[in-house]
Amino acid sequence: QAKNKGGACFSFFSAEDDDLVEERLFLENDLRQAVDRHELLLHYQPQIDLESGRLVGVEALVRWQHGQRGMISPGAFIPLAEETGLIVPIGEWVLRAACIQGRKWQQSGMPPVRVAVNISTWQVRQPDFVDMVEGILDESGFDPQLLELEITESAVMDNVQEAVRILNIFQQRGISLAMDDFGTGYSSLSSLQRLPLSKLKIDRSFIREVTSNANDAALTSSVIALGRTMGLGVVAEGVETEEQLDFLQRMNCAQVQGFLFSKPLPANEVSTLFERSFVSSSAPPPVASEK
Ligand code: C2E
Ligand code: MG
Ligand code: MG
Ligand code: MG
DSSP states (O other): OTTSTTOSSSTTSOTTOHHHHHHHHHHHHHHHHHTTTTOEEEEEEEEEETTTOSEEEEEEEEEEEETTTEEEOHHHHHHHHHHHTTHHHHHHHHHHHHHHHHHHHHHTTOOOOEEEEEOOHHHHHSTTHHHHHHHHHHHHTOOGGGEEEEEOHHHHHTTHHHHHHHHHHHHHTTOEEEEEEETSSOOOHHHHHHSOOOEEEEOHHHHTTTTTOHHHHHHHHHHHHHHHHHTOEEEEEOOOSHHHHHHHHHTTOOEEESTTTOOOBOHHHHGGGTTOOOSOOSSOOOGGGOO
16 A cells, blocks of 8 residues: 555655655554553753743653664654554653642642643544543642643634534643644634633744744734733743744734753753743842842
């Protein structure tokens, strides 16, 4: 069936690429064992509040420390995990690890930090998804108010009614919900309005050229305005330059995340960032807190 270009099985690869097919099978096999072998780990990327200039949250991002191949980024294995259903156990591991770490931060006396966890469409469709999340919260003792689940438009749009039901349960538990990669999907505004969201995350692809591409600038400012109208927080992801930051500040974007502030970091490096002011705001921090 590999000869059938565009066929259902290996449609990501060209017909000739037997090597890639083989590579994929190797990777899939290894990925199946990655959780048991403790090869997955989380890095955390700071989210900065633009008004205070302070770190207010982190996004947990999974990495795979492969025995032979070294560190593999999620872009290289999450799609495979989603195609094979392995995202379900991997996603559960991620949520558990993030909640355990969140609880450690909570106990270490740092200011409260919200921990955002990416949830894939597959996970949301599992009949025991709600129980799984509740179980991990109980088990870890992590404050639900500090947990944020990042979902995508595709996870909710093909069954809005069911998504609303599930997300309402989370909302009642105090868990926040963010719409990830916003602008890349097809959500209708009326469906969006029915979801108990607390945040929209503007996809990096719109921020990249926000200062040079008029369409990206228009979309970005519309999403910021939409968020304000709907009473939702807005986070811009992938902020890399001062110019992008300046644009977002002028548009009154609430939060930012990107390499300009920090790459995703190991957990132990996050705690050192609390004292820091990431943005030179109009009101400088009191002298006493400057080190
Ligand atoms: P995402 O959720 O949109 O996460 C943001 C991605 O953008 C991260 O890539 C992050 O490192 C990257 N990024 C952040 N700031 C910048 C920047 O300024 N410039 C550039 N060039 N990139 C930036 P990462 O860690 O490679 O993750 C890629 C995607 O993999 C994530 O996109 C998310 O969709 C998925 N992913 C990561 N961890 C998980 C997970 O635990 N579960 C699931 N289901 N998906 C995950
Ligand atoms: Mg995300
Ligand atoms: Mg995102
Ligand atoms: Mg994105």
